[in-house]
Amino acid sequence: MKSPLIVALDYADTAAALAMAELLDPRQCRVKVGKELFTASGPKVIEQLQNRGFEVFLDLKFHDIPQTVAKACQVAARLGVWMLNVHASGGKAMLEAAREAVDGVTASGHQPLLIAVTVLTSLDADALGQLGVHDSVKLQVERLAALSAEAGLDGLVCSAQEASRLKQLHPEFCLVTPGIRPAQHGADDQRRTMTPGAALAAGSDYLVIGRPITAAPDPAEALSALLAACAG
Numbered sequence: 504m505k506s507p508l509i510v511a512l513d514y515a516d517t518a519a520a521l522a523m524a525e526l527l528d529p530r531q532c533r534v535k536v537g538k539e540l541f542t543a544s545g546p547k548v549i550e551q552l553q554n555r556g557f558e559v560f561l562d563l564k565f566h567d568i569p570q571t572v573a574k575a576c577q578v579a580a581r582l583g584v585w586m587l588n589v590h591a592s593g594g595k596a597m598l599e600a601a602r603e604a605v606d607g608v609t610a611s612g613h614q615p616l617l618i619a620v621t622v623l624t625s626l627d628a629d630a631l632g633q634l635g636v637h638d639s640v641k642l643q644v645e646r647l648a649a650l651s652a653e654a655g656l657d658g659l660v661c662s663a664q665e666a667s668r669l670k671q672l673h674p675e676f677c678l679v680t681p682g683i684r685p686a687q688h689g690a691d692d693q694r695r696t697m698t699p700g701a702a703l704a705a706g707s708d709y710l711v712i713g714r715p716i717t718a719a720p721d722p723a724e725a726l727s728a729l730l731a732a733c734a735g
């Protein structure tokens with residue numbers, strides 16, 4: 504599947520998520536199941552989406568002691584998800600344990616991609632300072648990216664603004680970028696947005712898009728238009 508688009512199914516119940524999935528073409532996108540939908544619906548919704556032909560990015564951002572994260576990642580991998588993620592700030596031992604736990608699990612015919620979140624985009628330099636991190640956000644992102652690379656992860660969730668630098672530092676990494684908005688679309692509550700074409704040109708491999716598709720009057724048309732914008 505060539506599409507770089509991942510549609511965020513940010514819903515509080517299974518019925519709403521599946522109703523949206525019905526409008527989307529699994530040949531045009533993958534879907535993301537995050538904390539809200541997973542907490543409401545559990546693993547069943549992953550299976551239901553897979554049965555409709557979708558590959559699933561399970562966005563639970565695990566962060567705990569190494570053994571707990573490793574076990575959770577292994578269970579997630581056995582659900583046959585296409586991609587899952589952890590927080591790089593959980594530390595190298597946690598990242599390595601996650602890596603080892605996912606290796607060799609091929610429930611869907613291939614091993615899931617294991618990626619890391621570096622610094623949440625909701626945190627600025629002041630917020631990092633409150634956590635005792637007095638380096639710039641950029642430096643902390645690069646430090647956690649290097650740690651993720653050392654632990655053998657497959658990629659990172661990053662903002663489009665960070666993508667070109669991270670691709671330069673870690674060309675082997677798969678970069679997944681939220682905060683994408685079509686040229687004519689408003690920003691919603693996202694602060695720094697980029698168009699699909701600009702994000703891909705900056706080095707992003709996959710684009711996570713929610714409301715520009717899910718809140719569009721015609722989600723299928725919005726998805727097709729975004730895919731066309733990626734190609735052009």
Ligand code: C5P
Pocket residue numbers: 511513537623624625660681682683691693711712713714715
């Ligand atoms: O609707 P929208 O396109 O803003 O949705 C973006 C999705 O990406 C949401 O699921 C959101 O939680 C997620 N996300 C984000 N910014 C990050 C990390 C994840 O918007 N830094």
